Amino acid sequence: MTTVALKDVTKVFRDGTVAVDSVSLDVNDGEFMVLLGPSGCGKSTVLRMVAGLEEPTSGAVMLDGEVANDLPPRERKIAMVFQDFALYPHMSVGDNIAFPLKLAGIEPAPRGERVADVASALGIGDVLARRPSQLSGGQRQRVAMGRAIVRRPGLFLMDEPLSNLDSGLRAELRAEISGLTRELGVTTIYVTHDQAEALTMADRVAIMRKGVLQDVGTPTQVYGRPATLYVAAFLGSPRMNLLEASVYVHLDRYVTLTLGDQALYLPWDDIRSRAVAHYHGERIVVGMRAEALTPVAPDSPGDVLQGRIRYLEHHGHESLAFLDIGATAIVVDEVGAPADSDTPFGQRGLRRFGQVMQRFTGRAAVPDANPNSGRTSGRTSVLNDPGRHHRRPAELAVRLAPYPAVSAGHPLAIKVRMDALHFFDERGDRIDVGWR
Ligand SMILES: Nc1ncnc2c1ncn2[C@@H]1O[C@H](COP(=O)(O)OP(=O)(O)OP(=O)(O)O)[C@@H](O)[C@H]1O
Secondary structure, X not given: OOOEEEEEEEEEOOOOOEEEEEEEEEEOOXXXXXXXXXXXXXXXXXXXXXXXXXXXXXXXXXXOOEEOOOOOHHHOOEEEEEOOOOOOOOOOHHHHHHHHHHHXXXXXXXXXXXXXXXXXXXXXXXXXXXXXXXXXXHHHHHHHHHHHHOOOOOEEEEEOOOOOOOHHHHHHHHHHHHHHHHHHOOEEEEEEOOHHHHHHHOOEEEXXXXXXXXXXXXXXXHHHOOOEHHHHHHOOOOOOEEEEEEEEEEOOOEEEEEEOOEEEEEEOOOHHHHHHHOOOOOEEEEEEOHHHEEEEOOOOOOOEEEEEEEEEEEOOOOEEEEEEEEEEEEEEOOXXXXXXXXXXXXXXXXXXXXXXXXXXXXOOOOOOOOOOOOOOOOOOOHHHXXXXXXXXXXXXXXXXXXXXXXXXXOEEEEEEOHHHOEEEOOOOEEOOOOOO
């Protein structure tokens, strides 16, 4: 049984990089917690502090309710799994898995039994005599998992353990890892920049940006009720449509949300109107996921936006239409294109590449980007903050049936599910409208 608590933990590296900024997070016993965020947001640094491989600059890392800042890594009852597997190439698979037990002084007979049990649970019982070089990537990852679980640790720390594998195998191992950790009841902290991994595997997800924790909750909570504009923009594919809206209150009648030259109306007796009404005369951000938008006949009544298709994207099972609706979109920087979530070539890769190039050429190949340079206060308006967000003509992402009978230039009317709208204030914080 292991619980982890981070209390106001900050890590500033010697060069002044603030990798982790006042993070507080509780991980419950047996919980599968995923740390999610783009490359360089500080996820691995959090994990390394929990492992005892990095010391916090301030704050406390607590294990089972005790401050563990000064506890050496080997006394923390943890097992780590990394993306590069870190297997011993000269040892057989069986010896790799048995190694931690050997170190712990376990006799050969019970050692062999434990190894056989773990190997059969992971489906690698028939390759125990092979060397790691004679295995596939997926098998190697299973051996790394086996070596981690064989000691029955209280806490698993996994740093992008699947990112070197192809996508089919990743999906398979995703299910295996989450099944296995739950079966074992081991508390797990799993680092990834892949939102699909986070949403499918986690009991709860903690989303980070530039060292700052943005939101923590179950996958349903963080997806359905994102705490900040950043989380709203980061999660989901296609990205949530984020539109600048002006609020105008017609007392006792309705609240108008003006999007360019069109408007949506919240009836006054709708509970959400009261929260949004505080922003009368101001601009807010209205978020609409594609699932809240349905194409309808052009003259349909109710909450309908009119647009013209700028372009279509065909994805096989569906097509996405991107509509010009004459409104302004708020684009959150650093979330990357959705496909980014699939590239293992993160900041760490860049750093390594830079170090290798430097060794050969004496010059840095890639400047070591400091995500905190140009950091702005959390109070800055997102509607006027060129370093972090920018505005551009909105292209509303809408789902259509595969290969629809429309093309670029076609007009399209879209019905908006008003109860699925998200609202954010000018600082990028969720406006709580008291529902869901
Ligand atoms: N030893 C170090 N010295 C200076 N800066 C560092 C060091 N280690 C990490 N950093 C910086 O701290 C920030 C957070 O790094 P970290 O590795 O925790 O991010 P990450 O979210 O895990 O990213 P990635 O997925 O690319 O590894 C980055 O800006 C990184 O360049």
